[in-house]
Amino acid sequence: MNVIQSDHGWIEVICGSMYSGKSEELIRRLRRCQIARQSVSILKPQIDTRYSNDYIVSHSDLKIPSTPVNSAIEILEAAADSDVVGIDEAQFFGMELVAVCQQLSNNGKRVIVAGLDQDYRGDPFEPIPQLLAVAEYITKTLAICMVCGNPANRTQRLTQDEERVVVGGRKIYEARCRKCFKPPLN
Ligand code: ADP
Numbered sequence: 001m002n003v004i005q006s007d008h009g010w011i012e013v014i015c016g017s018m019y020s021g022k023s024e025e026l027i028r029r030l031r032r033c034q035i036a037r038q039s040v041s042i043l044k045p046q047i048d049t050r051y052s053n054d055y056i057v058s059h060s061d062l063k064i065p066s067t068p069v070n071s072a073i074e075i076l077e078a079a080a081d082s083d084v085v086g087i088d089e090a091q092f093f094g095m096e097l098v099a100v101c102q103q104l105s106n107n108g109k110r111v112i113v114a115g116l117d118q119d120y121r122g123d124p125f126e127p128i129p130q131l132l133a134v135a136e137y138i139t140k141t142l143a144i145c146m147v148c149g150n151p152a153n154r155t156q157r158l159t160q161d162e163e164r165v166v167v168g169g170r171k172i173y174e175a176r177c178r179k180c181f182k183p184p185l186n
């Protein structure tokens with residue numbers, strides 16, 4: 001992607017299944033902004049304290065300091081003075097995040113959002129579909145299917161929980177391809 005600094009804002013979405021490298025890619029882009037001495041705000045939802053409260057941490061142990069926030073609206077204030085805004089685990093912020101990203105990018109900021117595009121049923125996971133519609137740049141990342149080794153774009157829940165949001169790692173979720181993914185029966 002050829003990103004040239006200007007007074008125009010835009011939205012970049014990085015989406016895919018769990019373990020597909022969304023956080024790695026987000027961290028890579030944000031590091032480059034920091035090297036270029038741009039002012040960068042990095043936010044994640046308070047709910048996601050799996051690995052750390054104060055960092056975005058990838059499954060490959062890359063990390064970058066971040067600020068936990070309780071709602072999408074809080075991002076507006078937290079990022080008010082930044083050129084670049086990085087947001088991880090977008091699916092936990094709900095639909096409010098769309099208007100927030102629109103406002104930030106309309107104000108001239110580069111907004112980079114990473115999140116799951118499908119839930120454990122394989123259904124589109126708001127607000128990512130809506131963000132994809134308004135984004136300038138879209139990156140879909142793929143993991144490796146843990147059953148057959150092909151590229152995977154689904155997240156298999158390994159437990160019987162039926163809530164849409166169950167925060168967890170390797171014991172609860174694995175990456176699966178279209179063929180090996182088994183949606184829940186009910
Ligand atoms: P995401 O944010 O999409 O969950 P991360 O960026 O946190 O992904 O982690 C990606 C890393 O996860 C990979 O580089 C690899 O080290 C590790 N990993 C673990 N399981 C898998 C898998 N099934 N397919 C690909 N990478 C995996």
Ligand code: ZN
Nearest residue numbers: 145148177180
């Ligand atoms: Zn498979």
